[in-house]
Amino acid sequence: MNIGIIGVGTIGGMLLEKLRADSFYVVNRTKEKLEKYKGMNNLNICDTVKEVYNKSDIIFLAVKPQNIDEVLYEIRKTQIFNKIIISTVAGKDLKEIQEKTGKDGIIRIMPTILSKTGNGVTSVTFNDTINNKLKEKIINLLSSLGKIVEITEANLNAFTILSSSSPAFISLIVESFIDGAVNIGIKPKVAKEIFFETLKGTIKLLEEEKIEFSALRQMVSSPGGVTIQGLYSMEKRGIKGTIMEGIYESYQKMNNM
Numbered sequence: 001m002n003i004g005i006i007g008v009g010t011i012g013g014m015l016l017e018k019l020r021a022d023s024f025y026v027v028n029r030t031k032e033k034l035e036k037y038k039g040m041n042n043l044n045i046c047d048t049v050k051e052v053y054n055k056s057d058i059i060f061l062a063v064k065p066q067n068i069d070e071v072l073y074e075i076r077k078t079q080i081f082n083k084i085i086i087s088t089v090a091g092k093d094l095k096e097i098q099e100k101t102g103k104d105g106i107i108r109i110m111p112t113i114l115s116k117t118g119n120g121v122t123s124v125t126f127n128d129t130i131n132n133k134l135k136e137k138i139i140n141l142l143s144s145l146g147k148i149v150e151i152t153e154a155n156l157n158a159f160t161i162l163s164s165s166s167p168a169f170i171s172l173i174v175e176s177f178i179d180g181a182v183n184i185g186i187k188p189k190v191a192k193e194i195f196f197e198t199l200k201g202t203i204k205l206l207e208e209e210k211i212e213f214s215a216l217r218q219m220v221s222s223p224g225g226v227t228i229q230g231l232y233s234m235e236k237r238g239i240k241g242t243i244m245e246g247i248y249e250s251y252q253k254m255n256n257m
């Protein structure tokens, strides 16, 4: 199977590194960016969107939303109709891609940077021209990215915030813990090491032992102790509302793209 990637930035590069194909055909606006992949023996660097489209069976669109229309326009000019187009672009729906390209086999995925290590959840939504056999083939292809879930397009925006934006939110929260630890005298390197272990362990308790959030808080908070003092301060400043609001704002922005 030949895979095309249009736009080899953060997500396109990750797809190139993680997916399995007989050959890859790629194009990127800034060609120099592709230098680092030149050692890949199944990589073909192309000059145009048209060349990638013509030579590939499945074509991933991985440009930013502001650049997608120019790519769809180039695809529209081609007269080959039996290809599968998989868009990673936030806020461009299946119908619009179909209309702008004049092609039928359209799929959307919402990738996550966590696929770099084969983790995270990538959601996929198919238009109604894709039959079950093809769906299975596509999900199988995508499985090297991590967990794949099929969802309806109506749910894609919410899933985007949860699985694709969250690594950025979590990174900010983790950084705050490290800064907090440095502020009470722990060296950054040590703080990072200890906090990463603490984070992994907390997730294990919540996930594997199925301990409820509130139960875990109670287990750790001694009456009149230090933990409840910290929780009280965080709650007083509205930490939960702040995070919930951030998620909602992201979602609203996504809906208006």
Ligand SMILES: NC(=O)C1=CN([C@@H]2O[C@H](COP(=O)(O)OP(=O)(O)OC[C@H]3O[C@@H](n4cnc5c(N)ncnc54)[C@H](OP(=O)(O)O)[C@@H]3O)[C@@H](O)[C@H]2O)C=CC1
Binding pocket: 006, 007, 008, 009, 010, 011, 012, 027, 028, 029, 030, 033, 049, 061, 062, 063, 064, 065, 067, 070, 071, 088, 089, 090, 110, 111, 112, 113, 164, 165
């Ligand atoms: N980053 C993330 O975590 C996620 C991103 N997405 C979606 O993935 C898509 C890609 O995002 P991301 O990888 O972060 O963006 P990047 O800016 O890192 O990559 C986009 C790439 O597209 C190239 N490009 C732009 N226009 C063209 C064109 N006309 N022809 C060929 N190449 C072009 C750019 O080239 P140049 O080198 O010149 O800039 C750049 O390398 C976006 O639509 C985004 O919504 C979805 C979920 C998560």
Ligand SMILES: O=C(O)[C@@H]1CCC=N1
Binding pocket: 090, 160, 164, 165
């Ligand atoms: O921030 C963005 O717009 C993209 C989509 C989700 C993650 N990155």
